Amino acid sequence: MTGRVLQPCVSYEKIVNRLLRAVMGSGMHCGIDYGTSNSSLGVVKDGKVVQAKLEQESVYLPSAIYRAFPEHELNDDIESRTIRQQLGNAQGMLYGTEAIEAYIRNPGEGLFMKSPKVFLGSDLNKDQLDFFQVVIAKMMLHILEQARAFYGHDLTQAVVGRPIRYHGIRGEQGDKQALAIMQHAAAEAGLDEIVFMYEPLAAALDYEQGLSGDEVLLVVDVGGGTTDCSVVKVGPSYRQKRERSDDLLAYAGNRIGGVDLDINLGWHSIMPLFGRGTDALHNKAFDAIAVNSIPSQQAFYSRFEMPVHGKADAVRERLYKVWLDKLSSHLVRSAELAKIALSDAERHEFGLDYVEQDLQVQVRREDFREAIERSTEKIRQVIDDARQASTSTIDKIYLTGGSAVSPVIQQVIRNVVGDAVPFVSGNMHGSVACGLSVFASRHFSG
Numbered sequence: 312m313t314g315r316v317l318q319p320c321v322s323y324e325k326i327v328n329r330l331l332r333a334v335m336g337s338g339m340h341c342g343i344d345y346g347t348s349n350s351s352l353g354v355v356k357d358g359k360v361v362q363a364k365l366e367q368e369s370v371y372l373p374s375a376i377y378r379a380f381p382e383h384e385l386n387d388d389i390e391s392r393t394i395r396q397q398l399g400n401a402q403g404m405l406y407g408t409e410a411i412e413a414y415i416r417n418p419g420e421g422l423f424m425k426s427p428k429v430f431l432g433s434d435l436n437k438d439q440l441d442f443f444q445v446v447i448a449k450m451m452l453h454i455l456e457q458a459r460a461f462y463g464h465d466l467t468q469a470v471v472g473r474p475i476r477y478h479g480i481r482g483e484q485g486d487k488q489a490l491a492i493m494q495h496a497a498a499e500a501g502l503d504e505i506v507f508m509y510e511p512l513a514a515a516l517d518y519e520q521g522l523s524g525d526e527v528l529l530v531v532d533v534g535g536g537t538t539d540c541s542v543v544k545v546g547p548s549y550r551q552k553r554e555r556s557d558d559l560l561a562y563a564g565n566r567i568g569g570v571d572l573d574i575n576l577g578w579h580s581i582m583p584l585f586g587r588g589t590d591a592l593h594n595k596a597f598d599a600i601a602v603n604s605i606p607s608q609q610a611f612y613s614r615f616e617m618p619v620h621g622k623a624d625a626v627r628e629r630l631y632k633v634w635l636d637k638l639s640s641h642l643v644r645s646a647e648l649a650k651i652a653l654s655d656a657e658r659h660e661f662g663l664d665y666v667e668q669d670l671q672v673q674v675r676r677e678d679f680r681e682a683i684e685r686s687t688e689k690i691r692q693v694i695d696d697a698r699q700a701s702t703s704t705i706d707k708i709y710l711t712g713g714s715a716v717s718p719v720i721q722q723v724i725r726n727v728v729g730d731a732v733p734f735v736s737g738n739m740h741g742s743v744a745c746g747l748s749v750f751a752s753r754h755f756s757g
Contacts, residue, residue, distance in 0.1 A: 340468040340755035341458065342513070342747025345451065345493070347428045347478075347535025347570060348713060350374050351741055352458045353748035354466075360517075360745040363458035366407045371740060372454060374428060374535075376446060377410035378403060379421040398422060398442055406453050411644075415665075418636045425640050426570055429536045429603045431492050432477030432485030439605065440488075447492050448499035455500045467503045470751040472510040472743050474537040475564025478603070506754060510534065511541040512559055513746030514711040518737050519545035520749065526706040527560070529732070531694060531724055532743070533714040536568040536603075538690050540697035542705065553753050561700035565693045567686045569650075569714040570603050570643070577646035579682030580674045581663070585630045592630055599633055602643050611639070625667075632666050641665055645672075653679050654716050680719050687723045694727045710736040711743065 341354045349371040353362040362370035378398060405413050414423040427446050435443065459466055471493060479485040490507065497505045511530040518528065525546030532539045544558040552558070577600045578587065585599065586592025598604075598611035615634040617623055623631065633639060645661060652659040653676045663670040698705070708728060714720055716739060724734075738745060 344744035351744040355752035363461040372407040431489035432479030448496040451496040452500040478566040514742040515543040516746035517742040533712040542701040563696035573647040
């Protein structure tokens with residue numbers, strides 16, 4: 312799938328890109344993994360993928376933005392303004408780790424968003440659609456600017472990763488909306504041509520580079536926003552093909568990913584401290600932690616009732632602190648870090664000092680297993696659907712995506728496919744970007 316988007320006017324960013332192009336010469340092709348948790352970009356040089364450093368010494372840029380409200384806006388009624396108005400003219404935006412750190416320092420003094428990819432397939436009104444078009448375009452431009460500076464060369468063509476199903480409830484219409492937003496962003500960032508590729512297929516192409524014999528691979532990609540599975544033929548017999556659609560034997564996807572697992576764990580192990588299970592605050596606590604739902608976040612931050620007379624109890628005070636300082640994303644980040652820690656340990660203890668001094672939470676791996684039980688049922692179904700759709704014998708199971716590291720998730724996969732087929736893995740976070748880069752070098756090389 313390719314796409315170009317024509318705009319009625321030339322933006323400042325496009326003028327800059329044209330100047331860069333004039334200085335740097337003709338463009339290169341690249342692979343772009345615009346991820347829910349992190350984004351990365353690579354090109355093939357001398358037969359090897361070289362990933363661009365997107366912030367400091369890291370080839371991964373956390374998918375987060377922050378825009379500090381100007382001083383004259385801080386006294387305004389921010390909550391009554393549309394999210395597009397809160398974004399303003401989108402100048403002075405911070406990205407990645409810098410954005411996360413700015414939000415942690417000043418949570419109530421700016422607009423913060425982590426993992427905007429989660430929302431691209433959602434039911435968006437005009438204001439929300441406009442907002443995400445601007446945010447994704449800005450993030451894509453930032454990624455490409457960093458990469459162009461790193462390589463010292465323009466980038467004009469790209470293979471861009473996409474999940475099999477975007478997160479949301481709109482099905483095919485949501486997928487079309489998400490792809491349109493990504494096409495718009497690519498054009499705004501100065502790309503002349505893009506091709507979309509399924510992310511688990513891209514991961515398989517990265518793994519293929521090291522093979523000496525042909526294999527049939529079940530790729531299980533548990534990403535930040537979705538879980539995708541593909542059955543793919545890989546190996547020396549297929550490596551030089553410019554068209555790989557015939558080698559994709561089956562695929563299935565679901566809108567359950569790492570962000571959902573983080574929220575599940577937060578709801579199970581953190582939110583009892585904030586009113587989960589109480590008559591008065593249960594629903595409010597749910598809306599607080601549901602950072603991947605625009606309606607839930609709007610409902611939570613619309614208003615908060617505190618006692619007119621007397622003192623609120625500790626639970627209400629904590630939830631009020633979350634509301635006042637806009638700490639929902641911070642709570643989910645704490646759950647995410649706990650999930651990561653539980654990949655290597657049976658239990659983990661962490662603090663919520665940003666809410667209340669000395670407030671501690673202890674979680675066990677079994678707590679995580681219980682917390683994500685409903686989500687893992689859907690992951691099981693995706694894996695089974697992909698297997699059932701192919702008649703080929705699967706040689707290996709290739710794991711990719713950050714959440715696939717978890718022993719809990721790996722056991723879910725084992726429960727579906729049994730113990731006979733071995734697990735293999737490579738670059739858990741970079742395999743998609745590397746595979747996209749490999750395919751770009753073939754697709755655009757003529």
